[in-house]
Amino acid sequence: MSVHLHTQRADPAPPPHRPGRRRSRPTSRLWSQLDLKAAPYFLISPYFVLFAIFGLFPLVFTLWVSLQDYGLAGGDATFTGLENYSKLLADADFWNAVVNTVGIFVLATVPQLVLALLLANALNKRLRGRLFFRLGVLLPLVTSVVAVAIVFTQLYGRDFGLFNWLLGHVGVDHNIDWQSSKWSSWTAIATMVDWRWTGYNAIIYLAGMQTIPRDLYEAASIDGASPRKQFWSITLPMIRPTIIFTVFVSTIGGLTLFAEPVMFASNRMDGGTTGQFQTIAMYIVEQGFRNFDYGYAAAAAWLLFLLILLGVGINYTFVRRIGGSR
Amino acid sequence: MxxxxxxxxxxxxxxxxxxxxxxxxxxxxxxxxxxxxxxxxxxxxxxxxxxxxxxxxxxxxxxxxxxxxxxxxxxxxxxxxxxxxxxxxxxxxxxxxxxxxxxxxxxxxxxxxxxxxxxxxxxxxxxxxxxxxxxxxxxxxxxxxxxxxxxxxxxxxxxxxxxxxxGGMSICYRSDLFKKAGLPTDRDEVSKLWGGGWDAFVKAGQDFQAKVKDAKFVDSINTIYNVVLSQESAKNGNVTYFDKNQQLIVDKNPAVKSAFDFSEKISKAGLTAKMQNFTDPWNTGFVKSQFATLGCPGWMLGVVSGTAGDKFKGKWDVATVPGGGGNWGxxxxxxxxxxxxxxxxxxxxxxxxxxxxxxxxxxxxxxxxxxxxxxxNPDLQSATNEYFGNAPIGKIFGPSIKSLQPTFLGEKHAQVKREVEQVLTGMDQGSVPYDQAWQKFVEAGQKAAG
CATH class of the missing domain: 3.40.190.10 (Periplasmic binding protein-like II)
Structure with a gap:
């Protein structure tokens, strides 16, 4: 910054009493020009360099691999064009994984965000021990995903699980084998996701709510608007950007769901005996690292990427309308 | 030489x-x-x-x-x-x-x-x-x-x-649970109980299940499946899912079909604990006494003693396997x-x-x-296993191990085994209907090999 000022000042009136430096001036000028133009880019470059190495390169390399018949365990690679993609689109197991992923995503995300919104609204009120509660809802996030999944998998155990025990007390005398059917496994996984992420979203919503000026609410109160009306007409529209952000993040997280269902399946990638809860991420790992069909897995990864773009797009059009024309 | x-x-x-x-x-x-x-x-x-x-x-x-x-x-x-x-x-x-x-x-x-x-x-x-x-x-x-x-x-x-x-082969059983079911507990008598073959084993299981409700006779469908498969493959050219030219024969090998049919039978009879071996619920099953028998190749003895722990020392015992020797593992x-x-x-x-x-x-x-x-080694021949009530494992396994036949396993055996056994477990647990199970079993094998 100081150099910047120096050149600005030096240009209109060059100091005459430094003839010896004249010869080196074009270079110093070049340097300061460089400093001016290039330094900012240089300073932010670490992120982009790292992104290029660990983000962009794998992305492009995966695309390249997906166009080949690429065996992982010592097999050879041959270029096959779009064959992996056409095979995938006709693969019932892949679509099964897509349905599972979307199903679990809907089952997990909708209650999660609604609950987070209500929680944030409650935490935004004046209540005793506010800090305690605010920190409290964030606590599950500190636990590792795997620990959460292991504990929940035990709670959902068929023979000795807590949930079946509780259900036994309300008249369900048949032990549910949570892994063995779609609805039960999806529910189990959705609760794991929600337990961990609801508080996180609530805190983000809360931060959004706190930026809403108080006088809006005061004015509304004077006009006789009920708290419910205030929530719908002031809170929701005002935190719309925050909601859009959480929906994006949840969509990406939900569609790449992996650790919870894997732990739920005793570390297997096939998600239950008939793939009841195999997600796309699990399918990719199964193809790539269990069946060693790396090209096929890469193609599936790219389709997942497209699916996420699609999901984010759809959700954006939904969320954009929240509280809009009301 | x-x-x-x-x-x-x-x-x-x-x-x-x-x-x-x-x-x-x-x-x-x-x-x-x-x-x-x-x-x-x-x-x-x-x-x-x-x-x-x-x-x-x-x-x-x-x-x-x-x-x-x-x-x-x-x-x-x-x-x-x-x-x-x-x-x-x-x-x-x-x-x-x-x-x-x-x-x-x-x-x-x-x-x-x-x-x-x-x-x-x-x-x-x-x-x-x-x-x-x-x-x-x-x-x-x-x-x-x-x-x-x-x-x-x-x-x-x-x-x-x-x-x-x-491998070698035997059946591990819980003598205390057998006693509860009114079955013989002495290992020679137990061996005699199913000396008539696998049908006698199923019969014993039904008798067991009639008396005991909180434990199942067999641990998992895929353990018993592998025991029978190893015996059957010895009768069918020592091949399982692949022939010696690496061609998939999951649908053609009579050994696979017999092992599948027997597994289906034992599942339909309601004798399995509906678990999958080498998973957490299965390990828990040892500790919670959820099953009374288990197909035991030699190495499985250590799995049992190591998983069930000291609490069950002397409660497990070893009997001979129905249906002759097999080499699993x-x-x-x-x-x-x-x-x-x-x-x-x-x-x-x-x-x-x-x-x-x-x-x-x-x-x-x-x-x-x-x-x-x-x-x-004479020590082997005379060996007993303290954990299994001092069972004379040298005598049980000793004579058979020298005559064990090698089973040929194809390049993609592990993949195919994983997938077809998943269908078996699904059948046992109810997510694959019995009348579709064999077809799904074959398809899963073909997909994994392809």
């Missing part, structure tokens, strides 16, 4: 003796390649310690190498072994992970265990494993029966793996090419597969030795 054998042993002894010298050499070469050596005079410096990682799989006592490794570590202060059992499950976790490590060139241990199901693929990937012949281990040939030895030779004709144990040890100390690793693999170490493993986990001298 005899001369050859003796020379082989001499060589082995000599190579063990020189192992310590080898360490020094390996370390000095390590120093020159860039690590920060303490001083320039390599001859005066004491030999640096190296650590070899031994990676295995399996439940309970798995390979049963605890005593053998302790002995090695005491005898070789400069070549310490870290014995690392990675997981219960070979096909689902261990082998995929191992192949990934072998492929990426890092992560695999210096000596790694390979189950019979992975040997087909391992043989076809000579680039992954060190040629053990260059360390003089051809000399071990005379120790092994021909089939166990030959399976350790890869497609390039190089020796890459040495045999550890063999048995493993090999190999040295990945990526090992930084291949010479020492080869020594270790040779030691762990030596008759002496195999007998230690047998004592520890019941893993039946594959070497002829160990099989002939």
């Amino acid at each position: 005899i001369k050859n054998m003796r020379r082989g042993r001499m060589l082995a002894v000599a190579s063990v003796m020189t192992a310590a010298l080898g360490v020094t050499a390996a370390c000095s070469s390590g120093d020159t390649s860039g690590s920060t050596g303490s001083s320039s005079s390599s001859s005066a410096a004491p030999a640096e310690k190296i650590t070899l990682t031994l990676q295995t799989f399996g439940g309970g006592t798995n390979f049963g190498y605890k005593a053998a490794v302790e002995k090695w570590n005491a005898d070789h202060p400069n070549v310490q072994v870290k014995y690392n059992n990675l997981t219960d499950s070979f096909e689902n976790v261990y082998w995929p992970q191992m192949l990934q490590w072998l492929q990426s060139g890092t992560g695999a241990g210096d000596v790694v265990g390979i189950d019979e199901g992975g040997m087909g693929l391992a043989k076809a990937r000579p680039q992954f494993f060190t040629d053990l012949g260059q360390y003089g281990l051809q000399s071990r040939q005379s120790d092994f029966p021909a089939w166990k030895w030959e399976n350790g030779i890869n497609t390039e004709g190089k020796l890459f793996a040495l045999g550890t144990d063999v 048995g493993s090999w040890l190999a040295v990945p090419k990526q090992s930084k100390h291949p010479k020492e690793a080869a020594e270790l693999a040779s030691y762990l597969t030596s008759p002496e170490a195999q007998l230690l493993a047998f004592k520890e986990g019941g893993n039946l030795p594959s070497t002829i001298p160990a099989q002939d």
Whole structure:
């Protein structure tokens, strides 16, 4: 910054009493020009360099691999064009994984965000021990995903699980084998996701709510608007950007769901005996690292990427309308 | 032949003796390649310690190498072994992970265990494993029966793996639960109870189930399936999912169909605990007494004692298996090419597969030795297993292990096994209807092989 000022000042009136430096001036000028133009880019470059190495390169390399018949365990690679993609689109197991992923995503995300919104609204009120509660809802996030999944998998155990025990007390005398059917496994996984992420979203919503000026609410109160009306007409529209952000993040997280269902399946990638809860991420790992069909897995990864773009797009059009024309 | 054998042993002894010298050499070469050596005079410096990682799989006592490794570590202060059992499950976790490590060139241990199901693929990937012949281990040939030895030779004709144990077969049962069900508890009488074959076994199961409600007769459908498959394949040319030309025959092999049919029968009779072996619920099942019998190849004895724990000592017992002998399981040890100390690793693999170490493993986990001298050892023949009520396991397994037939397992055996057994479990647990199960079973096999 100081150099910047120096050149600005030096240009209109060059100091005459430094003839010896004249010869080196074009270079110093070049340097300061460089400093001016290039330094900012240089300073932010670490992120982009790292992104290029660990983000962009794998992305492009995966695309390249997906166009080949690429065996992982010592097999050879041959270029096959779009064959992996056409095979995938006709693969019932892949679509099964897509349905599972979307199903679990809907089952997990909708209650999660609604609950987070209500929680944030409650935490935004004046209540005793506010800090305690605010920190409290964030606590599950500190636990590792795997620990959460292991504990929940035990709670959902068929023979000795807590949930079946509780259900036994309300008249369900048949032990549910949570892994063995779609609805039960999806529910189990959705609760794991929600337990961990609801508080996180609530805190983000809360931060959004706190930026809403108080006088809006005061004015509304004077006009006789009920708290419910205030929530719908002031809170929701005002935190719309925050909601859009959480929906994006949840969509990406939900569609790449992996650790919870894997732990739920005793570390297997096939998600239950008939793939009841195999997600796309699990399918990719199964193809790539269990069946060693790396090209096929890469193609599936790219389709997942497209699916996420699609999901984010759809959700954006939904969320954009929240509280809009009301 | 005899001369050859003796020379082989001499060589082995000599190579063990020189192992310590080898360490020094390996370390000095390590120093020159860039690590920060303490001083320039390599001859005066004491030999640096190296650590070899031994990676295995399996439940309970798995390979049963605890005593053998302790002995090695005491005898070789400069070549310490870290014995690392990675997981219960070979096909689902261990082998995929191992192949990934072998492929990426890092992560695999210096000596790694390979189950019979992975040997087909391992043989076809000579680039992954060190040629053990260059360390003089051809000399071990005379120790092994021909089939166990030959399976350790890869497609390039190089020796890459040495045999550890063999299958053998028995039925482990809970005598206390049998008593509760009014069945005989003495192992000879129990053997006689299903001496008539598998139908008698099912009959015994139904009698058991009529009296006992809180435990099932059989642990999991895939344990009993593998027991029957190993017996049936011995009657059908010793092949399972692949024929000897690596062609998938899951739909054509009568052995597979018989084993499937029997599994279906036992599932329909409601005798299974509806679990999958080598999973957490299955391990819990041991501790919570959820099942009364379990197909037990030799190595399974260690799985039972290690998983069920001391609380059930003396409650488990061993009886003979209905339907004749079978060879399920048995493993090999190999040295990945990526090992930084291949010479020492080869020594270790040779030691762990030596008759002496195999007998230690047998004592520890019941893993039946594959070497002829160990099989002939009088200690083995007279061995009893304290955990299993002092069952005379030498007498139960001893006569059969020398006549065990090798089962041919294709390159993609592990993948196919994983997928078809998943259908079996699904059938047992109700997510695959019985009338569609065989078709799904075949399809799953074809998909995994394709």
